[in-house]
Amino acid sequence: MLKNLRYIFKLAPGAVKKSILLELLHGLFIALPTGFLLLVLQELFSVQPNRAKLWTFVWILCGMLVLQLWVSVKTIVASNQMTYTLSTSLRIRLGNHLQKLSMGTFKQRDPGDLASVVLQDVANFEMIFGHTIGNMAASVFSTLILSVFLFLTDWRLALILLTAIPLSWLMIRISNLLIRKEGKKHIQARNESGTRFLEYVQGIRHIKSFGLTGARYSSLDKALNDFRRASIRTEAVPGPFVLTAAVVFELVFLFMLYIALSYFSGSGLSVAALITFLILGYRLYEPLKIVLVDYVILRYMNISMERVIEVLETVVQPSGKKLEPIAYDVTFEQVSFAYRPGKTILDDLSFQVPEKSMLALVGPSGSGKTTITALIARFWDVQQGTVKIGGVDVRDMAPDRVYSLISEVFQEVYLFDDSIYNNIRFGKMEASEEEVIAAADKAEVLAFAWEMPQGIHSRAGEGGNKLSGGQKQRISIARALLKNAPIVLLDEATASLDPENEIYIQKAIQELVKDKTVIVVAHKLATIKNAAQILVLDKGKAAEKGTHSQLLAQQGLYHRLWELQQSAGGWKISAPKSMA
Numbered sequence: 315m316l317k318n319l320r321y322i323f324k325l326a327p328g329a330v331k332k333s334i335l336l337e338l339l340h341g342l343f344i345a346l347p348t349g350f351l352l353l354v355l356q357e358l359f360s361v362q363p364n365r366a367k368l369w370t371f372v373w374i375l376c377g378m379l380v381l382q383l384w385v386s387v388k389t390i391v392a393s394n395q396m397t398y399t400l401s402t403s404l405r406i407r408l409g410n411h412l413q414k415l416s417m418g419t420f421k422q423r424d425p426g427d428l429a430s431v432v433l434q435d436v437a438n439f440e441m442i443f444g445h446t447i448g449n450m451a452a453s454v455f456s457t458l459i460l461s462v463f464l465f466l467t468d469w470r471l472a473l474i475l476l477t478a479i480p481l482s483w484l485m486i487r488i489s490n491l492l493i494r495k496e497g498k499k500h501i502q503a504r505n506e507s508g509t510r511f512l513e514y515v516q517g518i519r520h521i522k523s524f525g526l527t528g529a530r531y532s533s534l535d536k537a538l539n540d541f542r543r544a545s546i547r548t549e550a551v552p553g554p555f556v557l558t559a560a561v562v563f564e565l566v567f568l569f570m571l572y573i574a575l576s577y578f579s580g581s582g583l584s585v586a587a588l589i590t591f592l593i594l595g596y597r598l599y600e601p602l603k604i605v606l607v608d609y610v611i612l613r614y615m616n617i618s619m620e621r622v623i624e625v626l627e628t629v630v631q632p633s634g635k636k637l638e639p640i641a642y643d644v645t646f647e648q649v650s651f652a653y654r655p656g657k658t659i660l661d662d663l664s665f666q667v668p669e670k671s672m673l674a675l676v677g678p679s680g681s682g683k684t685t686i687t688a689l690i691a692r693f694w695d696v697q698q699g700t701v702k703i704g705g706v707d708v709r710d711m712a713p714d715r716v717y718s719l720i721s722e723v724f725q726e727v728y729l730f731d732d733s734i735y736n737n738i739r740f741g742k743m744e745a746s747e748e749e750v751i752a753a754a755d756k757a758e759v760l761a762f763a764w765e766m767p768q769g770i771h772s773r774a775g776e777g778g779n780k781l782s783g784g785q786k787q788r789i790s791i792a793r794a795l796l797k798n799a800p801i802v803l804l805d806e807a808t809a810s811l812d813p814e815n816e817i818y819i820q821k822a823i824q825e826l827v828k829d830k831t832v833i834v835v836a837h838k839l840a841t842i843k844n845a846a847q848i849l850v851l852d853k854g855k856a857a858e859k860g861t862h863s864q865l866l867a868q869q870g871l872y873h874r875l876w877e878l879q880q881s882a883g884g885w886k887i888s889a890p891k892s893m894a
């Protein structure tokens with residue numbers, strides 16, 4: 315835990331030092347008045363109490379209380395400043411780091427879990443950190459000062475009181491082990507219920523149509539129940555040990571009292587010392603009880619710290635030598651790739667797409683077509699061989715530079731909850747209004763947008779939910795047109811569209827691919843008949859390569875796929891006989 319704390323403290327060392335110093339001062343001002351009270355007591359119980367001395371003590375005590383109040387205010391401000399400076403730096407660092415991670419890392423990790431690190435774990439840290447660390451530092455320090463006063467009064471009784479610390483510490487160690495175990499399960503359960511809830515909301519249409527709402531949508535139901543159980547266990551399992559630790563203090567205090575009284579009756583202890591131990595002995599434990607509870611909370615927070623640090627330590631994609639391509643042809647040289655060790659997806663694949671020409675990727679489902687486009691965009695780095703753009707290995711270019719060379723149009727379009735206009739402008743933020751409108755016009759967006767209440771400035775809705783699939787795709791093509799990148803990656807762009815939309819989209823795509831290097835993942839073979847090259851993949855290997863007519867003549871896999879599509883031609887539904 316100390317290692318994690320040091321890691322976090324390095325983000326704002328000045329604010330941390332200031333806060334801890336003030337907390338120590340705070341601890342001092344909590345303990346000192348109690349010590350002075352002791353002096354007052356001793357004077358009161360002396361043979362001839364000196365009134366003037368007593369008044370001086372009282373005035374010093376008052377002064378100290380005023381100072382204590384002033385330090386308390388300063389401490390709270392410094393502690394909040396430290397917490398929010400740290401959490402803001404953490405959020406900025408997480409944001410910057412996430413930007414540098416490969417797309418592969420995002421795809422590999424549960425998005426709900428990643429979001430919960432940034433939102434929930436940092437918030438956990440914010441909530442607990444501001445109060446806990448400072449409290450602990452102040453409590454430990456004031457206990458130390460009080461112990462000194464007690465030792466000076468009677469070292470034997472002070473020693474008895476301090477034996478409670480190792481005893482209760484043992485209980486806290488046990489509760490820590492349990493917190494670690496239960497806390498991890500609690501965070502997992504929290505993330506799982508968040509992910510399931512998101513899934514439930516996003517898939518509500520399908521869930522409703524299958525009558526799976528409410529308790530019948532069992533995975534959400536289960537996740538919420540697991541979360542409830544995990545929350546109860548996180549509090550309940552370590553609880554008895556924390557309580558036992560507190561009881562240890564009470565028992566040791568009673569034992570000390572018993573010994574003190576026996577000393578007193580044997581005249582081995584003065585009245586002032588007895589009263590001191592009666593008052594201070596009990597007060598000694600108060601800060602320690604705070605430390606116990608805070609330490610337990612801190613252990614829970616440690617799990618959140620570990621999760622945040624794990625994301626911050628995730629290796630980013632190297633930017634390489636930051637070379638610049640001199641042309642925009644795309645080459646795969648003996649590329650082998652696996653998402654996970656041992657499961658090869660692409661196997662010794664080589665091909666070249668000359669600048670401003672088109673390569674169509676064809677093959678059965680799962681043969682690796684989309685993976686090829688992901689490797690060109692450097693969402694993942696290859697394990698063997700090289701992917702080159704303009705003769706430069708993409709690993710020698712900064713990932714951002716690679717993205718800037720590529721426009722992508724996928725079947726699944728993501729739109730921001732903003733106007734259609736701004737969604738197009740994301741393609742080139744510095745574009746003028748004329749440029750955005752021209753791209754919208756070429757991509758046939760204006761054709762539907764003018765019918766909407768605010769035209770092109772109408773909102774697209776969350777994820778584009780106010781628009782049809784075809785309309786969203788036209789917006790994504792307009793965005794790509796505006797970006798005007800030299801390489802275009804198209805994936806299933808015309809699948810599952812109605813004929814009218816398909817015509818519009820075909821037209822828009824013709825505009826997009828003009829004078830570009832194009833790699834298209836084709837499902838409808840009729841759409842790529844004119845491609846300069848067709849690469850037929852089978853289980854990650856290049857099975858065939860050539861033009862449409864060359865491949866048909868080969869009578870191989872392409873021919874088979876072509877025949878299948880010709881005979882299927884789309885599914886039909888016929889009316890039941892009774893309706894005919």
Ligand SMILES: Nc1ncnc2c1ncn2[C@@H]1O[C@H](COP(=O)(O)OP(=O)(O)OP(=O)(O)O)[C@@H](O)[C@H]1O
Pocket residue numbers: 421422653654659677678679680681682683684685686
């Ligand atoms: N992020 C990923 N992690 C692990 N395996 C993956 C990942 N993405 C794809 N795969 C696997 O890689 C293989 C190739 O997938 P890919 O999407 O490239 O195939 P495809 O030819 O485009 O398929 P389809 O035509 O069905 O879209 C599949 O077995 C798939 O399960």
